[in-house]
Amino acid sequence: MKIILTQEVSGLGAPGDIVEVKDGYGRNYLLPQGFAINWTKGAEKQVTVIRRARQAREIRGLEHANEVKAAIEGLKTVSLGARSGAGGRLFGSVTPADVVGAIRAAGGPSIDRRRLDLPAHIKSVGAYTVGVKLHPEVTAKFTLNVTPTK
Known part of the structure; x- marks a missing residue:
């Protein structure tokens, strides 16, 4: 068949x-x-x-993965505004699609949301380290700063 x-x-x-x-x-x-x-x-x-x-x-190879890694790590900090209540708790949580949108808004490359390695559910305001698995040998890390919005 x-x-x-x-x-x-x-x-x-x-x-x-x-x-x-x-x-x-x-x-x-x-x-x-x-x-x-x-x-x-x-x-x-x-x-x-x-x-x-x-x-x-798709990432085309090790060289391309290193180029994308340099572009992502060049951003240093990516800011993401999310609605929050008193005490910094978010209404809902931060999704991989939200993070990809924040990377693009910060001037970074377009990446697939399934490549993100988010820490356990992000449900409060603060700074988080996020990894992006670009290639079996290449992982980029950057800081995601979740800020409150109104």
Whole structure:
């Protein structure tokens, strides 16, 4: 059975890969769980769109990862305003998407939110050290300063 993966499947491939699997594995597990779709010519065109989007987000190598690390660490401190109550407790928590938006607003590069290594839930005002795993060998660190807004 020929299928197109929509999510990463361990030992099989990444999103957008066209793979050949046994009929039962595809029909009983991959398709119902939403990990894959049936292969057709039209779906194969969608694969090219998925691959292009993945390549745009992807760090291209160790040298590129070091360049992005230098850009992120050059920011020193990234400020993020969040609504808070008395005592500095936030209404809700800081999400990875919020942090990525703050990095872009500070003039940093666009990164994938799944690469962030946030400390346990950020639920109060203060300074936090955030890591960004850019490559298996390269991790950038910067300070996130969560400030209260009205």
